[in-house]
Amino acid sequence: MSDYQITPLDHDDIERITAIEQRAHLFPWSASQLAVSPRQFDYHYVLRLATTPSTIIGYFYARCIAGEGEVLNIAIDPDYQGQGWGWVLLNGMITTLRHVGADSIWLEVRESNIPAKALYQKHGFRVVHRRQQYYRCADGHREDAWIMEKRLT
Template sequence: MTPDALAALHARCFTTPRPWNAPEFADFLGSRFCFLLTEPAGFLLGRVIADEAELLTVAVDPAARRQGMGARLLTGFATAARARGATTAFLEVAAGNAPAQALYRQAGWVETGRRRGYYHAPDGTAEDALLLGCDLSRG
């Protein structure tokens, strides 16, 4: 997927946090630490630095949700992160994004913290970010 295609799909999936634009995706893809996993209607962007992985974003087209694509991307993330030497992983998710939280928890992620008022919606309201972690050393 090109940075333009990633940005277009991201915009269909997010308003809060705001969707990323093509130059932002190009910057991530240009980093030796980042990796991209794709599905026909979705993608996951991650990065590994030292032994820690970060799930930067995952997007599945709203019309293609609830078909296992997000779970496949998460499994792929764990595999790719381990192959790059990561033993732990973290992500942040909007506190109001119950479907994403359910997906992550089903994959073994646990809440490790909260960033109060971290995300800002287009209407000016703030939303907390939940920090989730995952132990990748368990195979």
Template sequence: MATAFDQPAFHAYGLVDGNDALLAYITLYHIADELEIINIAVRPDARRQGLGWQLLDHALREEVKLGILTMFLEVRTSNMPAIRLYERAGFRPVGRRRGYYTAPVEDGLVYEKRL
């Protein structure tokens, strides 16, 4: 079975606790000088402690070393924690995809960061 991990463009970073249990992860696709963040998530009991920011900042710094110039992502219009996180990291809204998300249906905001 092929998985995303078999694709050279797929990159994943994680944070673990003292018992090697996953606290947070971020996944992205890196193609040429662009990347798209697929997801970032912090374990519910570990949120609001700076881990999401730490992980996002670390992953983006590593990707910049690999030649990234432009970064994109989509986020639900109602996902205020993620929107705040991305805006704090320098992402700016550049578009809206109507009905992009399902269950429940919701628009997606497209965010971009250019170096």
């Protein structure tokens, strides 16, 4: 694994982030969602993972309110998946949220998202609830959301 940095996202990164988002997610956030929504409130944390200053390979959007951290978005460029970068990025997110006072981290994930579920479980997240038929699927059907939590205290 090469050297890397996890640093705050800059507005100039949005184009690259949007390109990754579109390839990584079934229902991607738009460029305007990626650019604006996380910056509206000062309790949002948006960081990029890069192997050189200009080579962004992943990012996360998270927030922390009243001690509760929440994962809003996390992705690794498909060209770099399966090489340990998701593990690195999730570690960076946990460190960030712990640093700003999170006692726990919450997230929701599609039941069919095997890689993400495995990553979270490997990091000690546990399933606390299932929202029935929460997400729509590409074929028009719906699937459950898993609500997962990791305690930091």
